[in-house]
Structure formats: C-alpha cells, structure tokens
Amino acid sequence: MERFTTLTGVAAALQHANLDTDQIMPKQFLRGIDRSGLADGFLFDLRFAAPGRPRPDFVLNRAPWNEAVVLVTGPNFGCGSSREHAVWGMRELGIRCVIGTTFGGIFGDNCTRNGVPAITLPVVEVERLMALAADPARCRITVDLQTRTILSPGDGRELPFEFDPLRRHMLLEGLDAVGLTLQHADDIRRFERQYLQHQPWL
Amino acid sequence: MTPRTLYRRIVDAHTVGPLGEGGEILLYVDRQVLNEYTSPQAFAALHAAGRTVWRPQASIAVVDHVNPTNPVRTARTMALADAGRARQVRTLAENCARHGIELYDMLDSRQGIEHVVASEQGLVLPGMVIAAGDSHTTTHGAMGALGFGIGSSEIEHLLATQTLVYRVMRSMRVTIGGRVGAGVTAKDLILALIRTIGADGASGHVIEFTGEAITALGVEGRLTLCNMGVEAAARGAIVAPDDALFEYLHGRPRAPKGADWDAALARWRDLRSEDGAVFDAEVTLDASRIGPMVTWGTSPDQGTTIDSVVPDPAGEADPARRKSMSRALEYMDLRPGQPLDGLAISHAFIGSCTNGRLDDLRDAARVLRGRKVAPGIRAMVVPGSTSVREQAEAEGLDAVFRDAGFEWRQAGCSMCVAMNDDHLEPGDRCASSTNRNFEGRQGAGARTHLMSPAMVAAAAVSGAITDVRRLLPG
Ligand code: SF4
Numbered sequence: 001m002e003r004f005t006t007l008t009g010v011a012a013a014l015q016h017a018n019l020d021t022d023q024i025m026p027k028q029f030l031r032g033i034d035r036s037g038l039a040d041g042f043l044f045d046l047r048f049a050a051p052g053r054p055r056p057d058f059v060l061n062r063a064p065w066n067e068a069v070v071l072v073t074g075p076n077f078g079c080g081s082s083r084e085h086a087v088w089g090m091r092e093l094g095i096r097c098v099i100g101t102t103f104g105g106i107f108g109d110n111c112t113r114n115g116v117p118a119i120t121l122p123v124v125e126v127e128r129l130m131a132l133a134a135d136p137a138r139c140r141i142t143v144d145l146q147t148r149t150i151l152s153p154g155d156g157r158e159l160p161f162e163f164d165p166l167r168r169h170m171l172l173e174g175l176d177a178v179g180l181t182l183q184h185a186d187d188i189r190r191f192e193r194q195y196l197q198h199q200p201w202l
Numbered sequence: 203m204t205p206r207t208l209y210r211r212i213v214d215a216h217t218v219g220p221l222g223e224g225g226e227i228l229l230y231v232d233r234q235v236l237n238e239y240t241s242p243q244a245f246a247a248l249h250a251a252g253r254t255v256w257r258p259q260a261s262i263a264v265v266d267h268v269n270p271t272n273p274v275r276t277a278r279t280m281a282l283a284d285a286g287r288a289r290q291v292r293t294l295a296e297n298c299a300r301h302g303i304e305l306y307d308m309l310d311s312r313q314g315i316e317h318v319v320a321s322e323q324g325l326v327l328p329g330m331v332i333a334a335g336d337s338h339t340t341t342h343g344a345m346g347a348l349g350f351g352i353g354s355s356e357i358e359h360l361l362a363t364q365t366l367v368y369r370v371m372r373s374m375r376v377t378i379g380g381r382v383g384a385g386v387t388a389k390d391l392i393l394a395l396i397r398t399i400g401a402d403g404a405s406g407h408v409i410e411f412t413g414e415a416i417t418a419l420g421v422e423g424r425l426t427l428c429n430m431g432v433e434a435a436a437r438g439a440i441v442a443p444d445d446a447l448f449e450y451l452h453g454r455p456r457a458p459k460g461a462d463w464d465a466a467l468a469r470w471r472d473l474r475s476e477d478g479a480v481f482d483a484e485v486t487l488d489a490s491r492i493g494p495m496v497t498w499g500t501s502p503d504q505g506t507t508i509d510s511v512v513p514d515p516a517g518e519a520d521p522a523r524r525k526s527m528s529r530a531l532e533y534m535d536l537r538p539g540q541p542l543d544g545l546a547i548s549h550a551f552i553g554s555c556t557n558g559r560l561d562d563l564r565d566a567a568r569v570l571r572g573r574k575v576a577p578g579i580r581a582m583v584v585p586g587s588t589s590v591r592e593q594a595e596a597e598g599l600d601a602v603f604r605d606a607g608f609e610w611r612q613a614g615c616s617m618c619v620a621m622n623d624d625h626l627e628p629g630d631r632c633a634s635s636t637n638r639n640f641e642g643r644q645g646a647g648a649r650t651h652l653m654s655p656a657m658v659a660a661a662a663v664s665g666a667i668t669d670v671r672r673l674l675p676g
Contacts, residue, residue: 015522015525016522016525016526016529017401017501017522017523017525017526018401018402018501018503018526020501020638020640022638022640022641022642022643023640023641023642026642026646027619027620027621027642030239030621031284031286031287031290032286033242033243033246033289033290033293034242034243034246035243035354045641045642045646074522074526075402075522076401076402076405076435079401079402079435080337080638080640081336081337081619081638082240082335082336082337082351082352082353083239083240083353084240084243084353084354084355087353102402102405102406102435104435105405105406105435105437106337106351106352106353109352109353109356110353110355110356113353113355113356114355164224164226164369165222165223165224166221166222166224166226166367167224169222176251177355177359177367178251178253178358178359178362178363179251181228181359181362181363181365181367182253182362182363184218184219184228185363187218187219187228188218188228188230188256188363188364188365191218191219191230192230192257192364195216195230199466199469200462201458201462201463201465201466202232202327
C-alpha cells in the first residue's frame, strides 16, 4: 500500500447527504475482476451526462476542482454496498483523502486499506472546510497525518483531528495488513485449536 | 465484572488478542461467504503475495448477483452473454477449485442469494462471527450471530488469516414493544426504525433488537429486520437466540447433529445480554403505532406510512437533509403533499435477501389469491434461493403468483441491484420488496418504492401504491 504522510492540494465539496456507493461506482463498472480501470466510473452520473460527455457544471469537472485531491463530504458518504470499487475508482481519479462528519462504515475501512485516510470532524468544522473548498481562491489545504492537523491557509486555521492510532501507523508506513497479521499466525493457530476443541461441530 | 452485552460477549469469545494501544483486536471469524463480484480481487491479491487460504472449510461461495433468473434453469439459459459477468463466474469457480472451497454454482440446488442460503443451510449458528463481501451480511444477526460486511481487501485478509483487525463498536439497544397490527410486517418495523434514527443513525454501532414485537416475529421476519440494519449504518444487528430459532435450525444440512446438537444447544441457551448490561444508545418504538411503510425518496430513511403524504423539504431544518430531500423528490417525480396511496406504478418486484423467503412469498400470495395484476404492470417474483422456490412450489404458491399474472422466476439478486439482465428503464416506477431505493439501483433513472411483499402484491393488483389492509381477508 502507498504511504500517506502529508498531502497538499485542492479540496472539493460534495454536500450531498447519504451519497451511496451505488452512485459512487454504478453497476456497469462492476463487471471486472481487478481493481483498475475504474476512474471513469467514480460518481459517474454526477460527472457525466453520457459516456465521454462530462457535465460542465459538476464541481469535479471545473477548474480548479478537476485537480482535487481531497473531498469534503456530506454525512454518511459511502453508505450502502460494500463494493471496494468505489474507493479504487476514487483513488485512481486522484482523490487521496476524504473529510466528513460520518462515513459508511465499510467504505471507511476500505479507504484505510487503500491508503486514503477518511477523517471525521465535528459538523461545524466540516461546514467551515466545505465553505473554503467551494471558494476557488481558498480551496487548497494541507492534510498532515503525522501531526494529525489540517492546515487551511484560506482562513489561516490549523485544526487538529483524531485518528485511530493503528490505522494511522498503517497509513504512515504503507504497511501490508495481511503480512502484519501473519506475524501473529501462532497466536491465531493456538486460539483456533482451543476454540474448535470446545465446539467440534464447527 | 461489568455485565456485558451479547454483542460484546460474542466479540470477547472471538478475540485472539489485542493489537496496539488504540483498542483494536484481532477477531477470529467463523465463516465467510464469497460471491462472484467482490471476491476475485481478494483472491488475486492473495495469489500475487504467494499466500494461501487459512481454512478453506470456513468459506462457501455462491453465484447470486450476476446470474440470469429465466424461469427455466438449464446450462443453456444460464450461459452468460456478457463477457465480463461470465469471467466473474468462471473466476470464482477457478478460485474455489484451487483452494478447495465449496461452491454453490448457478445450477446447484442450494444456489440462491448468499444471505438467504447461509441461514437456510444452517451455515450460520448462534454465537458465530460471520463476515462477507456484501453489506447485508448483517442479516445473520437474526441467528444470534454477529454478521457484518467487508470490502475486498478485508476478504483477502480473512482468507489469508481467518481473522480481521477489528475495532469494537458501540452498542445500541432497539426495543420494539407492543404488537403489530394486521398487514404490518418486519419490513415495516425496520423501515420505521430507519426513518426514526436516520440512514446514519446507527453509525459505528451494533444493534441488539429486543422487545415483545421482536420475540413475536418468526425467524424469517428477524432476518428481514437484521438485514436492513445496515440501512441505518449499523455494523451488525443481533437478536438473541430463542426456542423459535433453535427449532428453525434443527435438522438444517450444516447444523450440528445428535450429541453435538445437544452440546451446542446448551451453549446457545446462554447467549444473551447479561442483566444490567449498559448500552451506549437506546431506542424504543411501539409496534402498535407502526403502519405499513412506503419510501418516497432515494434513501431508505425517506419513508412514511401509507396513509401519509410526501413531506415538504421546506419543513426540514438541516440544510444537507433538505437538499437531499429536494433532489430525491425531483428524481422520484413527486410533489410535497402528494398522497402515496394511489400513486401509479409500472412494475412490481418481490424478492431480495430482505424479502425473498418463504414467509414473504406466503404473505404476498395471501393478497394475490383470486386477484389479477392490473393491466400494463410488469410483476415479477424472484425467490431468494432455489430451495425457497422449491418449497413454494410444493405449497402451490407458484400457481397463485402465475394465476395472478406474476412472472415466477429463478433465484438470484436480480432487480434488487440490476447487475444481471433484470432491470428497469428510466422513468419506470417500481413497488419493490428490496432494501435500497438509491438512485439508479434498479436501473438508471428508475424509481423505487420500498415496502413489504404484501404491500407490493397490493400495489401490483391495484396498479398503484395501496394500503394492503384494504385487501386483506377480514
Ligand atoms: S439481494 Fe440485493 S441487497 Fe441482497 S445481496 Fe443481492 S444485491 Fe445485495
């Protein structure tokens, strides 16, 4: 997994509440067996009127947000289906970080596993960042996972955020979660032996 | 020791050990179900890293999302015209063969929607942890188990280690007291709950359902209830096991037998929240005040009772919610103040992992006996599994549906997600027993109204969304 330490770039605001993964990655993009080729599918119906015909008024199709690396999202972004394709496509399009009040639980986990921190903040802070993100002159921010701060030169603020320590460590180091867990293989084997001994029908 | 919730007890019984100082644990998982569209990437990553499957017998695989549901199922009718879908099915079969994982392929008599198949085969037992690459894995909470959905990277982790890196969630107790009225089902209870707490109301929580109305539900009703827990953002939705569940499980193909059954039963009887256990959140509803529910919007929390009108976004204080309401009304082509009763439909769909079980088909058939689908309406039944289909046929339910003018199809996800050939066209309006009314879920530009199977049947024969209570035998 690619490391995430610090990121500076354009943030885009997506105000919609409950933007679900069916909208983030519609079904016509789910016919593959790999993780690539999904950038076009990301928010397809919001971004495109038809294949190859972008909607000129949609935020991610307009400068400077066509170069967005951060999304500031409405509540429950990524709810619904577990499809990790939503994160693969988002990542492929260049989004490296999402910020909101809540995220779909599976979506949030999927983000972490793809080097994309999903940062949750109180609603007032999300609204403040959303207002900044909507302003082309002030929409550049820095997300620093090392110091757990978001810098917004647009209003001169420096905002600390909470982030789960283990996830932070994995993101900062770009660690392979499976490899890490397999270091505990003996513990798992020991647990499993005992567990199955008590319930032989499993 | 502080009294623990059932959820916490299940987690504790599966904890291999703590990880780091952030409170995460390594959680042992009993079983996982794999499907054709979220597992290929997990296997590919596993193979690329030169790893293997930790415990092949903990997995079963099933084809459910992309298979056709043509009324006649043969090797020929199950041939997939779409090259991508065909490759997904082939890849699943190859991966299963390579690792010795049992596969219920399209022509298997056990085939069906993963969350229907797992319980009917007795694969999920009380006290288990089950995870799968599908969000509706919460369904299995009805078996007194902890079930939750995961992404493909987590499937890879699970295949390789039989564990997940897990953060213990907060707990929420949802008590539904009272008795449901005639024509009110588990689907109405869960839609009422989601409307009350919102589509992110149980975010970061695992729900335990309790109360008189829950106990009174059959196991299949509880499966419906827990299935849609995820539509309130819950990361698990559990009902404590009881005699009704034990009876349901007894004799199922994969349930323990003989002395094992007795030993298992003794363990299962103890599975409940300890007296005095404190939940992080409490919600209470009164079943007797809940009527048949219908959604009017594009999020499962945008629903109301059949005798209500479409709400006015102007009355919503929260700006993000107001905006999504307005957008939903535009997409759904509805006006504030418009009655839902009498809203004309073009399609009726009964099926899905929410409402594709035998009780659901019986409920719908009760409404349909001696009635006909209204002219111009396309009405379909897609049973949740091949076995549900067979049992329904043994009871003669297929004849009731056919006589009424419903298509009687083969099992699969079908028009719940429209990843096979079953889909709606732009502007179609569907009364649907499924779980998601998201934009485009049943087809680009199509409009979905979620409701119970009996309500779908009532809409089909009326040609419009209708209060099923008017059609029920008195
Ligand atoms: S029936 Fe619908 S919700 Fe259930 S597993 Fe299939 S697609 Fe998902």
